[in-house]
Amino acid sequence: MSETRVNTKTMSLTDYAIRYGFVALLVGLVVYFSIAAEGFASPYSAVFIFQSVAITGILALGVTATLVVDGFDLSIGAVATSALMLSAYVMVVLEQSALVAVVACLLMGALVGLINGFLIVQMRVPDLLATLGMMFLLIGLQRIPTEGRSIATGMSLPDGSTAQGSFSPEFLALGRHRFDFFIDNLIPVSVVFLIVIAIGIWLFLEYTRYGRVMYAIGSNQRAASLAGVPVKKYKIIAYMISGVLASMGGILLAARLGRGDIASGNNLLLDSVAAALIGFAVLGAAKPNAFGTAIGALFVGILLQGLTMMNAPYYTQDFVKGGVLVVALMFTFALSNRR
Amino acid sequence: MAGIPIKIRGLEKRFAANRVLRGVDLDIPAGKVTVLMGANGAGKSTLVKIICGLYEADAGEVFLNDEPFAPNTPSAALQAGIVTVHQNINDGVVPDLDVASNLMLDWLANPKSAPLLNPRRIRKSAEEIAAKLDLNFDMNSMVSDLTLADRQLVAIARAMAHSPKMMILDEPTSSLSAAEAERLFRLVEKLRESGVAILYISHRMSDIRRVADRIVSMRDGTIVGKYETAPLDYEGAVNDMLGHTMTDVNITVQAPGEKVLELTDVKLKPESQPINLTAHRNEVIAITGLVGVGKTQLSEVLFGQMAAAGGKVQLNGKPYAPNSARDAINQGVFLCAKDRGTNGVVQDFDINRNITLPFLSSLSSFGFVRRNAEYKITNAAIDKLGIVCQGANDEIGTLSGGNQQKVMVGRWLSHECDVLILDEPFQGVDIAARRDIGTKLRETAKDRATIVLVAELDEALEIADRILVMAEFTIVGEHKNEHVDVDLILEQVSGAAAAKDQQKQKEGAAR
Numbered sequence: 001m002s003e004t005r006v007n008t009k010t011m012s013l014t015d016y017a018i019r020y021g022f023v024a025l026l027v028g029l030v031v032y033f034s035i036a037a038e039g040f041a042s043p044y045s046a047v048f049i050f051q052s053v054a055i056t057g058i059l060a061l062g063v064t065a066t067l068v069v070d071g072f073d074l075s076i077g078a079v080a081t082s083a084l085m086l087s088a089y090v091m092v093v094l095e096q097s098a099l100v101a102v103v104a105c106l107l108m109g110a111l112v113g114l115i116n117g118f119l120i121v122q123m124r125v126p127d128l129l130a131t132l133g134m135m136f137l138l139i140g141l142q143r144i145p146t147e148g149r150s151i152a153t154g155m156s157l158p159d160g161s162t163a164q165g166s167f168s169p170e171f172l173a174l175g176r177h178r179f180d181f182f183i184d185n186l187i188p189v190s191v192v193f194l195i196v197i198a199i200g201i202w203l204f205l206e207y208t209r210y211g212r213v214m215y216a217i218g219s220n221q222r223a224a225s226l227a228g229v230p231v232k233k234y235k236i237i238a239y240m241i242s243g244v245l246a247s248m249g250g251i252l253l254a255a256r257l258g259r260g261d262i263a264s265g266n267n268l269l270l271d272s273v274a275a276a277l278i279g280f281a282v283l284g285a286a287k288p289n290a291f292g293t294a295i296g297a298l299f300v301g302i303l304l305q306g307l308t309m310m311n312a313p314y315y316t317q318d319f320v321k322g323g324v325l326v327v328a329l330m331f332t333f334a335l336s337n338r339r
Numbered sequence: 340m341a342g343i344p345i346k347i348r349g350l351e352k353r354f355a356a357n358r359v360l361r362g363v364d365l366d367i368p369a370g371k372v373t374v375l376m377g378a379n380g381a382g383k384s385t386l387v388k389i390i391c392g393l394y395e396a397d398a399g400e401v402f403l404n405d406e407p408f409a410p411n412t413p414s415a416a417l418q419a420g421i422v423t424v425h426q427n428i429n430d431g432v433v434p435d436l437d438v439a440s441n442l443m444l445d446w447l448a449n450p451k452s453a454p455l456l457n458p459r460r461i462r463k464s465a466e467e468i469a470a471k472l473d474l475n476f477d478m479n480s481m482v483s484d485l486t487l488a489d490r491q492l493v494a495i496a497r498a499m500a501h502s503p504k505m506m507i508l509d510e511p512t513s514s515l516s517a518a519e520a521e522r523l524f525r526l527v528e529k530l531r532e533s534g535v536a537i538l539y540i541s542h543r544m545s546d547i548r549r550v551a552d553r554i555v556s557m558r559d560g561t562i563v564g565k566y567e568t569a570p571l572d573y574e575g576a577v578n579d580m581l582g583h584t585m586t587d588v589n590i591t592v593q594a595p596g597e598k599v600l601e602l603t604d605v606k607l608k609p610e611s612q613p614i615n616l617t618a619h620r621n622e623v624i625a626i627t628g629l630v631g632v633g634k635t636q637l638s639e640v641l642f643g644q645m646a647a648a649g650g651k652v653q654l655n656g657k658p659y660a661p662n663s664a665r666d667a668i669n670q671g672v673f674l675c676a677k678d679r680g681t682n683g684v685v686q687d688f689d690i691n692r693n694i695t696l697p698f699l700s701s702l703s704s705f706g707f708v709r710r711n712a713e714y715k716i717t718n719a720a721i722d723k724l725g726i727v728c729q730g731a732n733d734e735i736g737t738l739s740g741g742n743q744q745k746v747m748v749g750r751w752l753s754h755e756c757d758v759l760i761l762d763e764p765f766q767g768v769d770i771a772a773r774r775d776i777g778t779k780l781r782e783t784a785k786d787r788a789t790i791v792l793v794a795e796l797d798e799a800l801e802i803a804d805r806i807l808v809m810a811e812f813t814i815v816g817e818h819k820n821e822h823v824d825v826d827l828i829l830e831q832v833s834g835a836a837a838a839k840d841q842q843k844q845k846e847g848a849a850r
Contacts, residue, residue: 208706209699216696219687226642226676226683227697227750228665287687 018284021331026299033306040309047186053301054190055080055249059272060279060293061201062245066127067276067288068205069238070218071120074131076246077269078138079112083250085142087171088151088260095165102171105247112138113243117236135269143262151260167258175255190252194294197245202290214238215287274325275300281331300324342404343368344504344536345390345421349399352385359385361560362399367505372527372537372550376580377557378630378795383540386557387507390538391423392416403504417445420504424495424511431494434483438476439465442497468500472526488519495526505536512546513631524549542630544573544810544834556580574826577629577833581796590781590820592804596620599788600641600659600672600758605650607636611812613650618758618788623781625791625803626814628832633812634792635677638762641790642674643667655757668697671757675747675764677792683747684735691717691731694750701754720749724779741772748776752783762792777802796828810834 034041059076066073083105090101112134119130147158153166178185179192205211216224217231225231253265278299279285279292303324304317312320345367352360359382367373377383388394390401392410401408403419410416413423425431432441439458442465446452462478469476474496482490491511498506508527512520527550531537541547547554554571556564556579564579566572596619604613614637618624626634639645641652643661652659654670661667667674676682685693695702695713702713717731724745728738735743744764751759761780765773780789780802793799799806800820808816808831816831818824 203707207708209703209708210706212692212699212708213696215687216685216692219685220681222681223676223683223685224696226644226664226674228663228668229696230663230665 015284018331020283022278022281022299022328023283023295026295026302029299029302029306033302033309037306037309040306043183043186045305045309047188047191049298049301049305050191050194051188052305053275053297054188054194055252056268056271056275056300057194057294057297058197058249058252059246059268060275060297061197061290062242062249063272063276064279064288064290064293065201065205065214065238065241065245068211068214068218069235070221071127071235071238072131073116073239073242073246074128074269075112075116075134075138076242076249076272077265078135078142079109079243079246080250080253080268081265082112082138082142083108083247084254084257084264085146085151085260085262087251087254088167089145091167091171092151092153092155092163092165092260093145093157098168098171101168102251105251106244109243109245109247109250110240111243112247113240114236116243117239120239121232121235146260146262148262150262167255172255172258175252175258190256193248193252197248198290198294201241202294205290210234210237218287271300271321272297274321278325278328281328286332296328344404345538346402346405347386347390347399348402350386350389350396350401351398352382352389352394352396359560360389360396360399363557363560363562365555365562367536367538368553369504369536370531370534371552372531372539374547374551374554375538375540375557376542376547376554376576378580381557381580382560383557384509387423387509387538387540390416390505391421391507417501420501421507422498422501422503422505423507424491424498424509426510426513428487428491428494428514431497432482432490434490435481437479437481438485438493439478441482441493442468442478442500444497445500469496472496472499472529486519488515488522491515491523492526499530503535505538506530507538507540509540510542510631511539512541512543520546544577544629547576548573574829574833578829581829581832590801590804592819592821593621593623593784595622595804596785599655601653603651603653605640605652606648607633607640607812609648611648614814616807616814618790620788621785622805623784623789623791623803624805624807625793625799625820626807626809627793627796627799627828628809630794632809634794634809635762636812637809638674638676638760638790638792641667641672641758641760673697673751673754673756673759675751675759675761677763677766679744679747679766684743686736689732689734690721690726690728690738690746693735693746694720694753697750698754716753720746720753723752724749725775739769739772740767741769744768745772745776748779752779756787758788758790760790760792763794764791765793765795765798773798774801796825796832800825808832 039045059080062076063073086108087101087105090096090104091098116131116134119125120127149155151163153163155163157163174189177189179187179189181187205214213224213229214234216227216229217234221231249268250265254260257264275297276288276293278296279289280287282292282295285292300321303320307316307320343366347363347365350360350363363382363386375383385394389396392413392415395409395411403421408419410419410421433444439462440447443461446464465478474492476489476493482493485493511523515523527537527539539550551571554566554573554576555562556576558580564576566576598617598619600618602614602616604615606613611633626637628634636645640647643663643666654672659670661670661672664674685696688696691713694717699708702709702716714731720726721728721731726742726745726749728742735746738746744767748761748764764776768776780791791799791802800823803820806818806820806823806828807814808828810831811834816828818828
């Protein structure tokens with residue numbers, strides 16, 4: 001019997017680098033910007049960072065759920081923009097209440113997730129292809145009812161009349177209300193949503209049996225199945241979680257914009273996938289995890305906010321994100337595979 | 340064409356502490372089919388992988404036509420005239436290309452070939468290759484549209500285009516029907532006539548009887564028997580391969596308790612003979628037989644992974660036909676599957692999570708896993724089986740093979756069940772861990788029926804109250820594990836006793 005085992009008590013320098021490297025980088029970044037960029041270390045700046053990453057963060061948590069079962073969801077960006085258009089359509093054209101709009105969006109997200117899961121699990125379409133197809137389908141679908149135009153009160157409809165409805169104040173509050181937190185009007189609703197959802201997904205993945213089983217599926221589907229796990233059901237659930245969270249992101253986006261803007265949300269997919277992948281590197285997890293995803297989203301937010309405050313031009317943003325992603329993936333795969 | 344193209348002398352190979360080859364000496368003569376037999380882990384595939392350039396030997400030499408030969412890549416071996424047809428048929432073909440392109444694949448891959456394709460010429464060359472072996476393929480059909488057997492013939496035909504000196508066939512019939520296998524055998528005979536040295540690896544006695552000119556048995560990394568003169572001594576070869584060196588484990592056969600599981604005329608394949616089997620509480624049954632005789636299929640039927648082709652199963656007197664693993668587990672039938680790496684262990688999980696995975700619903704409240712309850716079970720399993728680790732949170736990958744297997748067995752012992760099936764529980768396990776697992780299985784067997792599926796007779800002898808022998812997808816022998824007639828078991832394992840044993844089998848069914 002060979003007793004060659006990694007002694008967890010004595011960690012090498014590499015182990016430390018894998019484990020805390022990314023967090024150290026994050027702290028270093030905050031310290032650097034606090035010194036170099038005037039006004040960076042203020043509550044308003046912090047809230048702004050949170051707000052800027054709230055929607056991508058929520059979407060990224062959904063992607064995380066699909067990554068955990070060794071799947072992938074490319075349709076989240078399209079689900080979010082579909083929810084944006086749907087909520088506007090329900091309120092502005094159909095003149096329904098905020099509640100109806102929200103419920104319709106969530107149901108739409110769940111349904112898309114169900115169809116994705118069905119395609120992948122029952123029809124055996126590879127996950128990337130199924131969700132890519134769904135992405136195109138949704139991008140196309142959301143334009144059909146309005147003939148490709150954005151939705152706002154007073155717009156003319158295909159039948160010649162004008163839209164009489166409007167975004168209800170309660171709905172807009174989802175995007176614009178701020179809670180008092182030591183300082184008046186500090187924390188936006190979207191940030192509260194992000195925090196609540198992040199904690200919820202974290203608890204779900206780490207502490208419930210459902211999350212545990214999902215990780216088992218992602219690591220060894222066959223073994224999980226032989227341990228009695230209904231693999232197909234859990235995979236479908238993962239895609240439904242992803243769809244619902246993406247539709248929540250879309251609702252918050254709609255509430256912030258206040259109109260059904262057809263051009264919004266182009267970057268949502270890439271940003272949230274990046275956040276989830278950066279999350280692999282946090283604390284040396286080397287696997288999808290909710291905490292890492294949240295930190296990943298924050299990391300990108302802090303970096304962009306700091307650079308903006310130091311007058312870096314906006315067009316460098318994607319380059320910076322790409323750089324962060326590549327470094328994070330290097331951390332995850334090159335370093336942790338050496339173990 | 341005589342001569343001995345391949346001579347192997349003193350070949351050694353170790354993986355970490357594990358000596359897989361311990362000085363192999365072997366000659367493979369031209370124009371003959373040399374069958375290599377050996378149980379799992381005997382070192383057959385390591386030997387093959389060294390000859391075909393996938394592994395490098397630690398010591399010893401291979402001679403090709405009396406020249407030292409040490410290929411460092413598979414293509415170097417191929418250039419030198421050694422062709423391997425692997426067990427996994429799809430490794431040998433490109434499914435999305437047509438037959439002609441597959442036959443010409445080596446030409447297509449050669450950097451020296453012309454950059455432009457001339458489809459007519461490719462087709463013509465491909466037809467020539469096929470014609471050499473009297474194979475009739477539609478050159479334009481996609482390989483993905485062919486049956487597995489035809490794909491294999493394509494792979495062999497392509498290999499033959501190199502006019503090889505030696506061909507290695509690694510369990511080539513494992514996914515073929517009888518008629519398809521017969522086509523393959525005719526091809527093998529044709530190759531033999533053309534003077535190719537053939538090394539044929541198989542567990543199937545019917546194949547071996549059909550094609551073997553000589554048999555070489557391997558066990559624990561050495562050659563333990565050679566049979567070269569007709570008529571070949573098949574039983575002797577099986578005996579060598581299983582090597583029943585009587586073990587020092589003493590079994591006191593227990594009186595069986597009440598009947599738990601009853602199989603009546605269960606058929607694993609539509610054309611196979613029915614199986615009748617009864618399992619009792621407080622009884623450990625070992626089902627032994629060569630690889631590929633249906634042991635795993637039997638476990639799959641009982642664990643809801645596949646439907647039987649006929650017959651009925653009763654559990655505690657009620658009809659039992661699980662449709663999933665979940666269903667089987669809920670009804671009290673557990674399976675510790677073989678090949679723990681693929682079917683058992685979740686690599687990303689620690690010991691604790693691996694053990695509790697099937698039982699999470701009973702270990703959680705409102706979906707939240709109760710940490711205390713789960714660690715209690717894990718720590719009990721660690722103690723019970725003597726799993727060597729620092730604690731319940733050790734990653735499974737840091738444990739030795741034996742300890743990983745203990746985790747798997749510990750998982751299924753952690754909850755009570757009516758029937759516990761273990762498929763090759765001693766696979767890749769050292770002798771000490773094997774004893775530990777065996778003892779623990781017998782100690783805990785009182786309230787359930789235990790069925791252990793093993794290819795090695797030794798393992799059956801040191802664990803079972805009753806030994807059943809399987810061959811050709813049915814049960815061909817039954818033995819109480821007291822004063823066992825080992826020769827009779829070996830006869831049954833090798834299939835020689837099939838006819839003689841009809842009578843005995845009927846008695847077994849009546850039991």
